[in-house]
Amino acid sequence: MKKLMNAPADFVDEMLDGLTAAYPASFVRDGESRRVIRRAEGARQGKVGVVSGGGSGHLPLFTGYVGKGLLDSCSIGNVFEGPTVDSCIEAIKLADGGKGVLRLYGNYGGDRMNFDMAGEFLEDEIKTTTVLGTDDIASAGPNEMGKRRGVAGIIYAYKAAGAKAEDGASLEAVTEIAQRTVDAxxxxxxxxxxxxxxxxxxxxxxxxxxxxxxxxxxxxxxxxxxxxxxxxxxxxxxxxxxxxxxxxxxxxxxxxxxxxxxxxxxxxxxxxxxxxxxxxxxxxxxxxxxxxxxxxxxxxxxxxxxxxxxxxxxxxxxxxxxxxxxxxxxxx
Amino acid sequence: MKKLMNAPADFVDEMLDGLTAAYPASFVRDGESRRVIRRAEGARQGKVGVVSGGGSGHLPLFTGYVGKGLLDSCSIGNVFEGPTVDSCIEAIKLADGGKGVLRLYGNYGGDRMNFDMAGEFLEDEIKTTTVLGTDDIASAGPNEMGKRRGVAGIIYAYKAAGAKAEDGASLEAVTEIAQRTVDAxxxxxxxxxxxxxxxxxxxxxxxxxxxxxxxxxxxxxxxxxxxxxxxxxxxxxxxxxxxxxxxxxxxxxxxxxxxxxxxxxxxxxxxxxxxxxxxxxxxxxxxxxxxxxxxxxxxxxxxxxxxxxxxxxxxxxxxxxxxxxxxxxxxx
Known part of the structure; x- marks a missing residue:
């Protein structure tokens, strides 16, 4: 196994610099943590925000699905590690257009813990809901759907929730369609x-x-x-x-x-x-x-x-x- | 090295079946050889045709660049082998809209021989010209540009020539811009x-x-x-x-x-x-x-x-x- 990279500790940051350099019209790096990618045009007032996040190493997941009709922002962890609480807080804030924010990410312990803490931290400020990607049928049986991990299929929920939010739907309606798409x-x-x-x-x-x-x-x-x-x-x-x-x-x-x-x-x-x-x-x-x-x-x-x-x-x-x-x- | 495939002899044909099944609005398999991919809507009368071809194993090159404003058709060889003369003849015929056809492909011996023979076979019927991709600077020195192999950079010539042809330009003008783009x-x-x-x-x-x-x-x-x-x-x-x-x-x-x-x-x-x-x-x-x-x-x-x-x-x-x-x- 060989990689074209520089210092391993710089892998994610250099990758993000490359992403924003190659696609300046799509992606902007933001937040004090520098570990948030948001839409270039910023959050739209009056629109429900849709946020995701997760470990790096899965491109174009998760970051690549930030865009109009998809995600508003994404918090980014190190390779195969969940994003920090701070970057989750920043991603939620940057997605907020005053109508609430859906947190939509894969069902992994670290991601869940940090997104939950971020939601609690912001609870007086921004209304948030959560939908977890749980599409991997090999990770738990049909009687334990809630234990299933989220993998590639989460992009369908990104697309459905993102389009619904773009249409001006409420946080409840965006959350419902995201959950319905995950369930499907x-x-x-x-x-x-x-x-x-x-x-x-x-x-x-x-x-x-x-x-x-x-x-x-x-x-x-x-x-x-x-x-x-x-x-x-x-x-x-x-x-x-x-x-x-x-x-x-x-x-x-x-x-x-x-x-x-x-x-x-x-x-x-x-x-x-x-x-x-x-x-x-x-x-x-x-x-x-x-x-x-x-x-x-x-x-x-x-x-x-x-x-x-x-x-x-x-x-x-x-x-x-x-x-x-x-x-x-x-x-x- | 492991591959998810069936019989090696079926690799290319099954790949082409998958390509046309996944993208029916873009690609149609055609020709008696079944080794031509053409635009779904067929050749446009009064437009210069742009044809490419080459060995398989380089997707999305070459076949994936068939489309409006790009290539009209493509002849497809086995993995890392040039396309047959018959498939080159068929690809040229299927790209012909009555204004001539540019053959635009990488500078490899087998591809050249078969495209040349196809052009000769059709010379009373369809006017053709040739531009060879020669972008690989590692394959020969600057004094032997004509010996250089064609690699990824050929897609720029596809795009420029395809757009020029779409604009209604003559075979001479389409050929000139293709050569100019290769040279650049x-x-x-x-x-x-x-x-x-x-x-x-x-x-x-x-x-x-x-x-x-x-x-x-x-x-x-x-x-x-x-x-x-x-x-x-x-x-x-x-x-x-x-x-x-x-x-x-x-x-x-x-x-x-x-x-x-x-x-x-x-x-x-x-x-x-x-x-x-x-x-x-x-x-x-x-x-x-x-x-x-x-x-x-x-x-x-x-x-x-x-x-x-x-x-x-x-x-x-x-x-x-x-x-x-x-x-x-x-x-x-």
Whole structure:
């Protein structure tokens, strides 16, 4: 594992400097902590704010989804570490347009603790609500949905909540659509090779030269099984079956599909898998709209991919179709 | 090296099936060879056609740049192999709108031979011209520009020629702007780890666990030097210096910069490098417009990146700024 970087301690700050240098019209670095990215145009008065945050190392997640019709701001931790309380406070303040702020982030202990403390700190000043991304079906069973981790599928909730907020909805309505979108989204991943946290002595996990692990988390959390590498179609079939078996009750027949590279896995392989996913979903009587294929939520150079299904209702689909201004939200 | 794929012999066809399934509004597979991707809406009568092609394994190059204001069609070879003569003939025919067709592709022997034969085969039927991508400054010296290979920088010529053709220009004018854009573009790459051609017994090259190679080609062609891995800033400084030392005479002060992942190198590292490139160019009195940072021309899971500079004149900049319809042409 090799990285093109300078001092490991500068990895995140130099990355953020690069992000704001490359996309000055989209992203501004702000806050005393310098660990907040907000929209270049600032919070809009009279609009509900939508804030996310999390550890670094997952670009374009989370920061890349700051933009009109998406997030207002994002607090940024070190690689694979939650953001500080201070940066969460700053992100919430910078997203505040006087109508309250939704905190929408992945279900990880450190992130939860710091966002909760930030909300408490601000409670006399800004009304906040919380929705947690819990889309990873491999991380806990269907009877323990609240224990599931948040992974790539959270971008659907960003998009739906961001569009709803842009439409002028109340904090309650934005919170409701975010929760409804999380509840309608399922993700599972497979890992083929690990990544390396900058400065760490060892990769995030070890795996045999001919092995694959189903259900591994984006920081290397243990999955469901590890076995010899299998043909892509066999892997895709199992992933789709697990996702459909776990689908919300009363779901409709329309879904958006996200086939997401964890990092090193190239577009060629994503497309080979997408082809099979599309054919399996079609055979199951499910219609794909708004497919997403590419790098949406990564673990740096980890090899593998995740598949997310967002089961659409009329409102979620309409919100996903609305325009959004981020270089990283891209629908085919 | 592990791949999520099925039979190696099906890699390219399954990838193309995935591409057209994911982006049906953009890409259609066509030709008896089934190895042509053309615009969904077909060739426009009265417009000059712009055709490219090459080996697979470089997505989104070449196929992903088919779209309005870019390429009309693309012939597709096996991984790292040139497209067949038949697929080149079909691609040219499918791009023909009665005003002639520009063949615009990278300077590699196999691609050249087959595109030349296709042009000869069609010479009584369709007027064609040729422009070769020759942006890789590490592949031959400044006195042998014609021997240089084409790499990521060719996308600037796609964009300029495609926009000019869309404006209704003649074949001569489209050819001239393509050549002028190639002449204004310089690229250099660094490789950290190899990729694996599907079905091959060994990776495309071997490199030590702590080594980097400057100037390596996108198929693993030997570079300028190999050494211990260095800090990103040091690597970026050398790359920028080499690019500026090789800049066209009489260049202006405005450039577009492309920091392109060869595959496994994540966005975090691209941004760290971009930050340094931007600061070095600024120190050299050069103004960056239209920066591109991401996966634009890859070698599957190869680790490393390339930096391209396109030295702008007024017309090239105006053409780069025109809208283009491809899911993969993205300006910050």
């Amino acid at each position: 989204t399922r993700t599972i991943g497979v890992a083929l090779n690990p990544c390396l946290v900058p400065g760490a002595a060892q990769p995030s996990f070890t795996i045999g030269e001919d092995e694959i692990e189903m259900g591994m988390g984006i920081h290397g959390e243990p999955g469901i099984w590890r076995d010899k590498l299998k043909p892509a179609d066999e892997v895709a079939d199992e992933m789709v079956k697990r996702l459909l078996d776990d689908a919300p009750k009363g779901r409709g027949s329309r879904v958006s599909v996200l086939v997401n590279s964890l990092g090193a896995t190239p577009l060629e392989e994503l497309l080979i898998v997408y082809r099979r996913v599309a054919s399996q979903l079609s055979a199951a009587g499910t219609q794909i709209v708004l497919p997403l294929v590419g790098h949406y939520a990564t673990s740096m150079e980890m090899a593998g991919l995740s598949i997310s299904l967002c089961f659409l209702d009329e409102e979620i689909e309409a919100l996903l179709r609305k325009p959004a201004e981020s270089p990283f939200w891209r629908v085919a | 573009t310089r690229t250099i790459g660094v490789a950290l780890n190899p990729c694996l051609v599907p079905g091959a017994a060994q990776p495309s090259f071997t490199i030590g666990e702590d080594e980097i190679e400057m100037g390596m080609g996108i198929h693993g062609e030997p570079g300028i030097w190999r050494d211990k891995l260095k800090p990103a800033d040091e690597v970026a400084d050398e790359m920028v210096k080499r690019l500026l030392d090789d800049a066209p005479k009489g260049r202006g002060s405005r450039v577009s910069v492309l920091v392109n992942s060869l595959g496994a190198t994540p966005l975090e590292e691209l941004l760290i490098v971009y930050r340094r490139v931007a600061s070095q160019l600024s120190a050299a009195g050069t103004q960056i417009v239209l920066p591109l940072v991401g996966h634009y021309a890859t070698s599957m899971e190869m680790a490393g990146l390339s930096i391209s500079l396109c030295f702008l004149d007024e017309e090239i900049e105006a053409l780069l700024r025109k809208p283009a319809e491809s899911p993969f042409w993205r300006v910050a």
